[in-house]
Amino acid sequence: MRQYDNLALDNCIKCSICVTNCPVTRVTDKFAGPKQNGPDLERFRLEEPAAVHPSIGYCSNCKNCDVACPSGVSIATMNSKAKGEFVARHGAPLRDQLLARVGLMGRVCHLAPALVNWGGRVKLFRWLGEKLFGVSKDMTLPQYAGKTFYQLMRQQKFAPGRRKVVYFPGCYVTYNTPEVGLAVVEVLAKQGVQVLVEEFNCCGLPLIANGLLADARQAARGNVQQLQKYADQGYRIITSCPSCNLTLRREYHELFDLDTDSLNDHIMDVFEYLNELARQGELVEPLNPLDLRVGYHQPCHLKAAGCGVPSKEIMDRIPGLQVLGLDAGCCGLSGSYGFKAEKYPISMEIGSNVFRAVEQMGVKQVITECGMCQLQIHHGTGVAVYHPIQLLALAYGTAK
Numbered sequence: 001m002r003q004y005d006n007l008a009l010d011n012c013i014k015c016s017i018c019v020t021n022c023p024v025t026r027v028t029d030k031f032a033g034p035k036q037n038g039p040d041l042e043r044f045r046l047e048e049p050a051a052v053h054p055s056i057g058y059c060s061n062c063k064n065c066d067v068a069c070p071s072g073v074s075i076a077t078m079n080s081k082a083k084g085e086f087v088a089r090h091g092a093p094l095r096d097q098l099l100a101r102v103g104l105m106g107r108v109c110h111l112a113p114a115l116v117n118w119g120g121r122v123k124l125f126r127w128l129g130e131k132l133f134g135v136s137k138d139m140t141l142p143q144y145a146g147k148t149f150y151q152l153m154r155q156q157k158f159a160p161g162r163r164k165v166v167y168f169p170g171c172y173v174t175y176n177t178p179e180v181g182l183a184v185v186e187v188l189a190k191q192g193v194q195v196l197v198e199e200f201n202c203c204g205l206p207l208i209a210n211g212l213l214a215d216a217r218q219a220a221r222g223n224v225q226q227l228q229k230y231a232d233q234g235y236r237i238i239t240s241c242p243s244c245n246l247t248l249r250r251e252y253h254e255l256f257d258l259d260t261d262s263l264n265d266h267i268m269d270v271f272e273y274l275n276e277l278a279r280q281g282e283l284v285e286p287l288n289p290l291d292l293r294v295g296y297h298q299p300c301h302l303k304a305a306g307c308g309v310p311s312k313e314i315m316d317r318i319p320g321l322q323v324l325g326l327d328a329g330c331c332g333l334s335g336s337y338g339f340k341a342e343k344y345p346i347s348m349e350i351g352s353n354v355f356r357a358v359e360q361m362g363v364k365q366v367i368t369e370c371g372m373c374q375l376q377i378h379h380g381t382g383v384a385v386y387h388p389i390q391l392l393a394l395a396y397g398t399a400k
């Protein structure tokens with residue numbers, strides 16, 4: 001791995017394309033930028049791990065630098081490692097420790113979701129949250145669903161399918177938007193595919209983004225062990241969250257040196273899987289016309305996953321549906337980043353391009369695969385935002 005880092009470093013030709021594509025560098029000078037924090041300082045860090053610029057906390061881990069780099073330098077991974085080094089030496093504030101533990105927060109908040117949702121809307125509590133913990137009082141907090149995805153799944157009856165897949169729902173679907181997970185299961189049931197549901201650890205991305213790499217590594221090991229046994233039996237592993245997908249597919253190997261080669265062949269976004277069925281002539285066509293004009297936002301982590309926009313081909317099959325690409329870059333939220341009081345203005349400034357595009361397009365609905373992008377776009381524009389699988393479930397007449 002160390003040798004791989006060196007090779008990636010030597011590939012840097014100092015073109016600064018990563019800098020021009022970094023949404024954070026574009027709006028603030030508080031961040032030293034991807035090149036300086038990435039390959040430039042990594043040269044020193046190889047000899048002296050403490051050589052981390054304190055501005056590393058301003059990297060949002062959006063991975064636009066990786067996508068843009070013409071030389072294949074793993075800049076965001078270098079930054080994540082550097083952030084981990086910084087946090088290991090200086091510690092992480094309580095706020096970051098909590099925001100990073102999305103699964104734990106989900107389990108705790110689900111003891112009384114209605115109370116948590118109510119508390120999150122009371123101005124006094126929000127003000128206290130900012131003063132005491134540094135959580136922005138202005139950012140819309142995620143709402144917790146009355147029942148988790150797993151609880152809802154236990155109440156559902158699905159006929160056994162000709163094919164079986166495993167679904168990795170991720171924390172946001174599990175605790176906040178279980179309707180997205182149900183839409184995945186319903187759409188796949190329509191194709192004769194049965195979805196096996198098992199509880200997994202959080203993918204670990206919020207821990208990685210907050211520099212808590214030891215805990216993230218532990219979560220990763222648990223997930224790899226659990227998923228490998230399905231992969232060994234030939235099952236596809238389906239995700240609906242681009243960040244979970246990217247973390248399972250790339251971060252576990254790049255950051256933690258876990259051997260995920262045999263696992264990676266099995267991990268797919270749900271729309272990649274539907275496209276595979278379409279290529280085999282096995283996709284049941286969605287028949288209900290949807291007379292809608294919606295904006296589409298491509299999440300940064302879907303771009304970084306390098307699988308294009310697999311939902312596009314499937315959305316094109318829905319009669320009457322008009323999908324318009326917003327093509328306005330990063331939404332700015334980047335997981336827990338935009339919830340932090342000192343980063344909220346940066347996050348909103350980055351997202352302003354997306355908000356403007358929604359307004360100029362005059363759409364009343366937006367679709368995007370990432371739960372955090374959904375939250376941010378709704379926060380910045382007030383329009384309804386859905387996962388594309390929910391529209392597909394509507395077109396199949398299975399949406400509840």
Ligand code: SF4
Pocket residue numbers: 011012013014015016017018019035038039068069070071072073075
């Ligand atoms: S884009 Fe890649 S090659 Fe260019 S400066 Fe950044 S890291 Fe170096």
Ligand code: SF4
Pocket residue numbers: 021022023024025033034058059060061062063064065066075076079
């Ligand atoms: S991950 Fe995003 S915020 Fe961090 S350096 Fe790269 S482009 Fe900038």
